[in-house]
Amino acid sequence: ARRNPNEPEFHQAVREVAESVIPYINHHQKYIDARILERMTEPDRIIIFRVCWEDDDGHIRVNRGYRVQFNNAIGPYKGGLRFTSNLSLDTLKFLGFEQTFKNSLTTLPLGSAKGGADFNPKGKSDREVMRFCQSFMTELHKHIGAHTDVPAGDIGVGAREISYMFGQYKRLQNEFRSVLTGKELAYGGSLIRKEATGYGTVFFTREMLKAHQKELEGKRCIVSGSGNVALYTAQKVMQLGATVIAMSDSGGSFLIPSGMTQEHLNHLIDLKEKQRGRISEFAEHFDCDYYPDKKVWDFPCDIAFACATQNELELNDAKELVKNGCIALAEGANMPTTMEASHYLREAGILFAPAKAANAGGVAVSGLEMSQNSMRLSWPLEELEKRLEDIMFKIHQQSKRYGQQSDNTIDYIRGANIAGFTKVADAMLSYGFV
Numbered sequence: 001a002r003r004n005p006n007e008p009e010f011h012q013a014v015r016e017v018a019e020s021v022i023p024y025i026n027h028h029q030k031y032i033d034a035r036i037l038e039r040m041t042e043p044d045r046i047i048i049f050r051v052c053w054e055d056d057d058g059h060i061r062v063n064r065g066y067r068v069q070f071n072n073a074i075g076p077y078k079g080g081l082r083f084t085s086n087l088s089l090d091t092l093k094f095l096g097f098e099q100t101f102k103n104s105l106t107t108l109p110l111g112s113a114k115g116g117a118d119f120n121p122k123g124k125s126d127r128e129v130m131r132f133c134q135s136f137m138t139e140l141h142k143h144i145g146a147h148t149d150v151p152a153g154d155i156g157v158g159a160r161e162i163s164y165m166f167g168q169y170k171r172l173q174n175e176f177r178s179v180l181t182g183k184e185l186a187y188g189g190s191l192i193r194k195e196a197t198g199y200g201t202v203f204f205t206r207e208m209l210k211a212h213q214k215e216l217e218g219k220r221c222i223v224s225g226s227g228n229v230a231l232y233t234a235q236k237v238m239q240l241g242a243t244v245i246a247m248s249d250s251g252g253s254f255l256i257p258s259g260m261t262q263e264h265l266n267h268l269i270d271l272k273e274k275q276r277g278r279i280s281e282f283a284e285h286f287d288c289d290y291y292p293d294k295k296v297w298d299f300p301c302d303i304a305f306a307c308a309t310q311n312e313l314e315l316n317d318a319k320e321l322v323k324n325g326c327i328a329l330a331e332g333a334n335m336p337t338t339m340e341a342s343h344y345l346r347e348a349g350i351l352f353a354p355a356k357a358a359n360a361g362g363v364a365v366s367g368l369e370m371s372q373n374s375m376r377l378s379w380p381l382e383e384l385e386k387r388l389e390d391i392m393f394k395i396h397q398q399s400k401r402y403g404q405q406s407d408n409t410i411d412y413i414r415g416a417n418i419a420g421f422t423k424v425a426d427a428m429l430s431y432g433f434v
């Protein structure tokens with residue numbers, strides 16, 4: 001904390017990993033001698049830069065851009081870019097640190113990074129977003145590359161932003177390289193990338209339930225958020241025979257006690273992806289119950305999917321979930337559960353699928369996008385979905401293996417942390433002191 005003051009989210013992420021990994025490395029002297037965990041908490045480098053652009057009224061605007069290149073022990077830096085008004089270095093360090101373990105778990109050769117800008121695309125015109133993205137990439141392109149660092153999207157960065165950035169990279173470098181993932185299909189994107197994080201979260205949850213002699217089919221689910229991860233979590237939940245009764249955005253939540261229909265979901269995807277609309281508009285369109293400023297956690301459910309943002313599920317919410325008989329929580333978002341809530345849920349015996357395992361499907365398919373680009377070919381949808389399912393199955397297996405407790409329960413947080421740690425740590429050991 002002394003070395004990284006005023007970084008509560010980064011401290012939280014490191015503390016959670018340390019709680020699992022320290023007891024493990026205490027039995028593995030080689031990691032202690034080489035101070036591997038300490039080295040892992042220090043990013044390789046942090047790049048901070050000015051992003052200057054012109055708005056539609058001809059005013060000059062100034063934002064701050066970041067890239068935190070965390071660890072490239074097992075592959076090129078890889079992680080999303082986030083565009084949101086209150087973005088801080090603290091948030092990016094927590095996300096980059098988490099990414100190290102997540103990317104290791106995917107079984108693919110991916111290092112870790114995170115980046116973005118304190119720029120909010122909401123309410124900006126397409127032209128403004130384009131000018132911002134071009135200016136952002138004008139600096140970022142010096143620091144990334146197909147074998148160096150391959151950013152992707154995250155909150156506030158979808159296909160539109162990736163396209164503008166890729167166009168600018170191509171113009172500056174005069175080469176067509178796999179330097180970003182989450183691209184549109186027309187210029188090297190991968191099928192199922194858009195759906196991958198949500199689908200993967202549901203695949204992991206299904207495995208976790210199966211390992212406890214439970215099934216997803218027929219369960220009542222709530223999903224927080226209605227962005228990329230939330231929408232495709234809801235879609236896969238419904239495809240696998242469970243129901244989604246509530247979703248949200250930062251303005252409030254809707255509740256449909258009988259479960260969303262295909263028509264509801266199609267409308268919501270269209271509203272969110274094409275029209276950048278609000279949950280309140282969705283509720284009005286279908287005349288269903290809408291709760292302004294309310295989170296989804298109070299609605300009784302069997303399974304909760306946290307797919308919006310960090311620390312969105314607090315202790316009181318956890319108590320509500322337990323009181324209402326929820327059996328499992330899956331983290332589609334990064335660190336959506338506070339430490340207190342996470343401890344409470346696990347002590348209450350709720351099955352807990354941690355973000356770095358459950359939501360690794362997105363970066364895994366990004367890795368597959370890079371492979372397809374290198375080979376200059378595209379795999380068909382069925383093959384990609386099968387590969388995603390296999391990867392999630394393996395992530396579950398690894399997390400289960402390292403998370404097995406003496407009382408026969410499985411601590412997936414511990415399991416995911418240790419499994420993710422060992423691969424990166426062993427690579428770092430091989431390199432010596434670098």
Ligand code: NDP
Nearest residue numbers: 154155156197225226227228229249250308309333334362
């Ligand atoms: P999006 O920007 O597409 O969606 C975020 C959603 O969360 C929006 O619906 C937003 O609503 C909502 N939201 C934000 N804050 C709150 C809040 N306090 N309460 C309720 N809803 C809220 O982002 P993504 O879906 O891409 O990312 C979501 C999370 O998943 C992030 O933690 C991200 O890091 C993580 N993640 C994403 C991956 C990906 O592939 N996209 C991969 C792995 C992790 P509003 O529109 O009102 O702001």
